[in-house]
Amino acid sequence: MQRRTTLAAGLTVPFNRTRPVGRETQYLVAATNDGPLSGDGPFTRRATRMLVDLVGAPAALLTTSCTHALDMTAILLDVGPGDEVIVPSFTFCSVATAYALRGATPVFVDCRPDTLNVDERLIERAVTDRTRAIVVMHYAGVSCEMREIAAIAARHGLVVVEDNAHGLGGTFGGRPLGSFGALATQSFHETKNVQCGEGGALVFNDERYLERAEIIREKGTNRSQFFRGMVDKYRWMDIGSSYLLSDLLAAFLTAQLERFDESQRDRMYVWRTYHDELADWAVQQGVTQPTVADDRTHPAHLYHLLMPDLRSRQAIIAHLAERGVQATFHYQPLHSSPAGRRFGRTAPGGCPVTENVADRLVRLPMFAAMTPNELDHVVASVQSFKLHG
Numbered sequence: 187m188q189r190r191t192t193l194a195a196g197l198t199v200p201f202n203r204t205r206p207v208g209r210e211t212q213y214l215v216a217a218t219n220d221g222p223l224s225g226d227g228p229f230t231r232r233a234t235r236m237l238v239d240l241v242g243a244p245a246a247l248l249t250t251s252c253t254h255a256l257d258m259t260a261i262l263l264d265v266g267p268g269d270e271v272i273v274p275s276f277t278f279c280s281v282a283t284a285y286a287l288r289g290a291t292p293v294f295v296d297c298r299p300d301t302l303n304v305d306e307r308l309i310e311r312a313v314t315d316r317t318r319a320i321v322v323m324h325y326a327g328v329s330c331e332m333r334e335i336a337a338i339a340a341r342h343g344l345v346v347v348e349d350n351a352h353g354l355g356g357t358f359g360g361r362p363l364g365s366f367g368a369l370a371t372q373s374f375h376e377t378k379n380v381q382c383g384e385g386g387a388l389v390f391n392d393e394r395y396l397e398r399a400e401i402i403r404e405k406g407t408n409r410s411q412f413f414r415g416m417v418d419k420y421r422w423m424d425i426g427s428s429y430l431l432s433d434l435l436a437a438f439l440t441a442q443l444e445r446f447d448e449s450q451r452d453r454m455y456v457w458r459t460y461h462d463e464l465a466d467w468a469v470q471q472g473v474t475q476p477t478v479a480d481d482r483t484h485p486a487h488l489y490h491l492l493m494p495d496l497r498s499r500q501a502i503i504a505h506l507a508e509r510g511v512q513a514t515f516h517y518q519p520l521h522s523s524p525a526g527r528r529f530g531r532t533a534p535g536g537c538p539v540t541e542n543v544a545d546r547l548v549r550l551p552m553f554a555a556m557t558p559n560e561l562d563h564v565v566a567s568v569q570s571f572k573l574h575g
């Protein structure tokens with residue numbers, strides 16, 4: 187079937203647009219009328235059950251954000267001054283700041299040129315006798331090389347933490363992303379596949395962390411045990427903060443998780459259309475499309491192109507903006523950022539691939555509610571960008 191590739195005049199396509207996908211409004215009304223509005227109510231229980239089923243993990247706790255879930259991993263791992271945690275340079279800063287907050291040193295490792303995930307071949311030479319953990323992030327929801335990373339962690343007695351903000355619904359070797367790390371984190375920010383505005387989760391594949399995590403999440407108290415009738419009063423037990431998601435937001439999240447398959451189908455359609463319709467154009471222009479190996483599936487979290495260089499990346503963003511299409515760059519390297527230099531250390535060899543791809547990457551609009559006209563318009567606008575002549 188030949189897709190219509192004429193430019194629709196006057197159409198603007200945002201980078202992201204949210205929409206209710208199911209019973210969001212109904213559940214918000216129910217939560218408002220019935221309460222509780224605070225955390226750990228009935229909607230939290232429903233959303234948590236769906237999340238653990240999706241990730242295939244034994245337990246999860248909803249949190250106020252993925253950033254806070256990462257902060258919790260740093261407290262749970264008891265890292266502090268002198269300790270090192272291996273993190274990708276090509277990722278969001280929450281990973282690095284979580285460990286820097288505890289006084290530990292993030293050690294930045296370069297990414298692979300194909301998946302843009304942390305390059306597992308570079309991890310081992312970043313390990314020292316002070317290394318405590320390896321944090322991985324599945325860029326665009328395409329899995330990292332988890333077999334090699336698990337083997338390195340086992341050889342050196344390190345904990346693997348999986349920042350699965352992009353990967354909900356993806357798999358590696360048939361196994362859900364989010365089920366590999368002893369601890370994994372999720373984001374339900376409005377830019378993610380499943381949303382509640384601001385929200386996240388800490389996922390436990392090693393349940394030994396669960397009891398202490400409940401205390402850390404409840405301001406350092408054993409209030410969760412008190413509500414279950416396990417202790418007769420609750421007390422200050424540990425450090426912690428207020429990391430619980432309001433049940434109002436959990437109500438919204440429950441509605442989103444109930445419709446996960448439908449939203450994913452819509453996102454995947456957008457992803458596939460970009461991938462197929464831009465294939466010839468990409469070859470002609472020397473543009474690289476995403477790489478997804480056969481042993482993994484991704485949840486269509488984002489669609490990115492690697493342009494030949496910074497100039498062509500800036501040029502295509504401007505070209506698309508003129509046509510009402512909002513395309514954007516992505517992560518700037520953490521290792522060379524002001525805070526990265528101050529709080530972190532760069533692994534031997536530096537991060538030349540990260541520096542290179544950060545300059546060349548452009549992301550196209552990607553959201554489940556994209557209309558066929560909008561999708562056509564983005565495809566045609568990209569195809570009309572020509573580097574040579």
Ligand SMILES: *Cc1c(COP(=O)(O)O)cnc(C)c1O
Pocket residue numbers: 250251252253254277278280281323349351352372373374375384385386
């Ligand atoms: C979005 C994102 C985060 C932060 O999520 P919040 O829920 O906004 O705190 C962390 N890591 C990655 C890779 C992300 O994409």
